[in-house]
Each structure stands twice: as structure tokens, then as C-alpha cells.
Amino acid sequence: MSTTAVDLVLFDLDGTLTDSAPGILAGFDHALATVGSPPPGDDVRAHVIGPPMIDTFRSLGLDEDRVERARAAYTEYYDSRGWSENRVYEGIVDVLDALVAAGVPMAVATSKNERFARRILEHFGLADYFRFIAGASDDGSRRSKADVVARALEQVGRPARSTAEGGTASVVMVGDRDHDVFGAGHWGIPVVLVRWGYGFESEHDAASWSVGSAAELTTLLSSLTTDAA
Structure with missing residues (x-):
């Protein structure tokens, strides 16, 4: 790992900056009920938050028609109320303030829909901390963590270089799940995983650092x- 000082910090949103579980899980349940799919067990629900929702619907064995209808139902629920069923984790503002004071720029890279991510951060007064808020596109063509990390980098003027190209220097990602590790890792970016989010203990083994x-x-x-700075 490079010893070059980090000059850009990327943050995940769900499970890292805010506790969004109530709205996401309620929307998930609503979507499955809409397409007549029985609710899954707790072992499945425990993995819902983090990955793109459309991928979660596919993992349940729904055909593509039901996947699309479930996605639409989830989006409708989340747009109307789910986004606000949320809270900022204790101490997050202090983290962001410290980086501002140090002159270190920040951006968000989330698999959540970009419009919803911006709405949530604006609602909580956090949007202005970030140079850019990168999320999934409305049409689903940009949804993986690697994709949204690349978008965040590009929008702040940092070319995304894959590990095969030598990686993206002087950047660190803060997240809570192993898909943050693998998505940022595609671009050679090391990851700090936080223990207050939705990740399992085993996921922290893949991270460069873990904090509680x-x-x-x-x-x-x-x-x-x-x-x-």
C-alpha cells in the first residue's frame, strides 16, 4: 500500500453516514408484497442493505418481469417516504468537520439512487461537505460500487485507474460492507470499514482498516x- 498522504476521502452512505435500515427494509417488504413474493428469512434480510436492490431481487429467483415490477414498487415507496426513515450516525458530523478543517476534499460513492442520496444528504444538512455525490443511475446502468466510485472520481477530476493500470493513488474509501472493499479495490483504493453499519464481522477481514x-x-x-492539505 502506498505511503502517500491521502488527499481525497470517499464515503459510502447507507450504514456509514446514515442508518437507513428502516426505510430500505420497509421498501423491500412493500416491493415483494406488490409482486406476490413471500418475505424471505432473516438470513436474507440481513444482506439487503448495501448491494444494488435490483440484484437482491434477482437473487431471490424472481423472473425479470417481477424484478422490474419489484424495483418500481421499491422506488415508489422509497421516493414517497422511505428516504426519510433514516438518521445520521452519532459522531459523523465531527468526522466531516475534522476533514474540512484539514482541507481534505470528500465525495460520496453509494449504490443508492443518486437522486435519493442527494435528497437524504441535503435533508440532514450534509450535502455541502462533499465535492460530489455519486450514486446509481435511474435506469440501473450504473449501479455497482466500482461504477459509482469511478463516477465520484471522475466528477472531482481524479481519473479512475484500475489495479491493472497501477491503481488510483492518494484516495481512501470509508464504508461498512465488503462490496465497498471490492468496488473501491477495483480501482486500487484501500478501504476503512466501520463497525456501526450493516457488515458482518467476517467482511472486515478484507478491509485495510476497521474502526468501531x-x-x-x-x-x-x-x-x-x-x-x-
Whole structure:
């Protein structure tokens, strides 16, 4: 791993900046009921938050017609009320304030629909912390973590370079699930996983760092971004 000081921090949204589980799971249940699919067990529900929702519907064995109808029902629910069934994790504002004070730019890279991500961050007064908020496209053509990380990098003027091309230097990603690790890792970006989100303990083995509190995250990012400003 490069010892170059980090000069750009990317953040996941769900499970990292905000606790969005109530709205996401309610929308998931609504979507399945709409297409007449029985609710899955807790083992499946535990993995719903993080990956693109359309991929989750496909993993349940729904045919493409029901997948599309479930996606539409989920989007309708989330657009009307699910997005607001949410809260900012304790200490997150302190993390962001510390990076602003250090002169380190930030962006969001989330598999959530980009419009919803921006709405949520604006609602909580967090949007202005970020140079750009990158999320999934309305048509689903951009939805993987690697795709949204690339969009965030491009929008802040940092070319996304894959590991085969040498990776993207001086950037770190903060997330809560292993798909954050693998998506950012596609571009050679190391990842900090937070323990207050929705990831399982085993997922943290793949991360470069793991932190259990916002204060610990602030300390780690301070050490990584020293002399970056």
C-alpha cells in the first residue's frame, strides 16, 4: 500500500453516514408484497442493505418481469417516504468537520439512487461537505460500487485507474460492507470499514482498516491525510 498522504476521502452512505435500515427494509417488504413474493428469512434480510436492490431481487429467483415490477414498487415507496426513515450516525458530523478543517476534499460513492442520496444528504444538512455525490443511475446502468466510485472520481477530476493500470493513488474509501472493499479495490483504493453499519464481522477481514467509533475514524483519517492539505 502506498505511503502517500491521502488527499481525497470517499464515503459510502447507507450504514456509514446514515442508518437507513428502516426505510430500505420497509421498501423491500412493500416491493415483494406488490409482486406476490413471500418475505424471505432473516438470513436474507440481513444482506439487503448495501448491494444494488435490483440484484437482491434477482437473487431471490424472481423472473425479470417481477424484478422490474419489484424495483418500481421499491422506488415508489422509497421516493414517497422511505428516504426519510433514516438518521445520521452519532459522531459523523465531527468526522466531516475534522476533514474540512484539514482541507481534505470528500465525495460520496453509494449504490443508492443518486437522486435519493442527494435528497437524504441535503435533508440532514450534509450535502455541502462533499465535492460530489455519486450514486446509481435511474435506469440501473450504473449501479455497482466500482461504477459509482469511478463516477465520484471522475466528477472531482481524479481519473479512475484500475489495479491493472497501477491503481488510483492518494484516495481512501470509508464504508461498512465488503462490496465497498471490492468496488473501491477495483480501482486500487484501500478501504476503512466501520463497525456501526450493516457488515458482518467476517467482511472486515478484507478491509485495510476497521474502526468501531466515529472518534476512532477521525483519528485514523487524520493520520492518513497528514500533509495532504
